[in-house]
Amino acid sequence: MSIDPAPAATLSEAAREIVEVGRFLSVRNFVPATSGNFSRRLDARTAAVTRSGVDKGELVEADILVADIHAPPPKGSSAETPLHLQLYRDRPEAQAVLHTHSVVAALLSNLRLAEGELVLQDFELLKALGDTRTHEAAVSIPIFPNDQDIPRLADKVTAMLAKRTDLVAYLIAGHGLYTWGRSMAEARRHVVALEHLLTYELEKMKVRR
Template identity: 40%
Template sequence: MTDETQLTQLVAACHWIGAKGWAPATGGNMSLRQEGRYCLLSESGKDKGALTADDFIQVEIASNHVPSGRKPSAETGLHTLIYRLYPEAGAILHTHSVNATVLSRVEKRAAILLQGYEMQKTLREQQSHLDTVAIPLFDNDQDISALAQRIEFFASETPIKWGFLLRGHGLTCWGRDVAEAKRHLEGLEFLFQCELQRRQLEAK
């Protein structure tokens, strides 16, 4: 599949994310691997529900260098880190949904553990609701370089399969292409909503 086709699909996914309310007030950022050496990353301060192909900026994965001089997302370093760590990652979606944000704050452990949900099978390589899906949690940090270093250290010991949460911030997930990244996003958002409602009911 060509980069142009993937970019068209990514723009459509951004509009879908915007309609879901998962990237409010210009929040979130999305990207696409391009020709191995580069990625295309959403421009800072843009409404993700109204992005066009022209709103994606070429960034060098190895150095975070932007040939055009335009300003990509503040979290550029997290996208390029994922592309460096996981050569199979072809597209990344970072969102700010209410469910992911709230669950990331109420969970005190280093990961959210999901088990018993049929929809776990929306995640690549998951075959059964009996398995346990672990989504790592990292404390939020405005210093993206420091945050990237913490994530990279964690990933060196425990590979991250589908994505991670930042406390009080949101979800970052990825896939081999835009379609898989979108499926992972939708599946995880469903699971987060179920888990949050389950905890609320059990607390009563």
């Protein structure tokens, strides 16, 4: 099935969306200090990305850079920007990518790293993820070991995405969550839903000890 391309966004529109989501996620402590990075597709060739070293709750339009999806990241952007650009190349429908650093995402991804994935099932909130339409679904979130070699990590993610067209997120162990959506609103919804589900899984592990 072909996917109709989303209308192009202007840099000003994208910056406004990024600034707003930064404030939203910051007050929930999903991006402490200067952690995390966000992006918004502009068109088939370019994306707006956050500048490195900025508190995401205090972003302004000047902190938003333009990146060529098929070129090296712009100067001043996060070292992890290639992971965003790779997602736009691999997922033409993706319009926004959000990377967060919550305690629960870092902790649970470390605890489940040996399994290579976190399987979420029988939650009503699964219906907030992508095209999932029933709580009876099982949603697998891959977990990758943390790696300072970002191109190597991006290659691993690309290989997984090629096999898993259903994916809407992945975890990096001890690091955080990457998720994306067909709009900034959908990407934000994925963050909120996954943070809740990850918290539930972590609490369940405590109860069972």
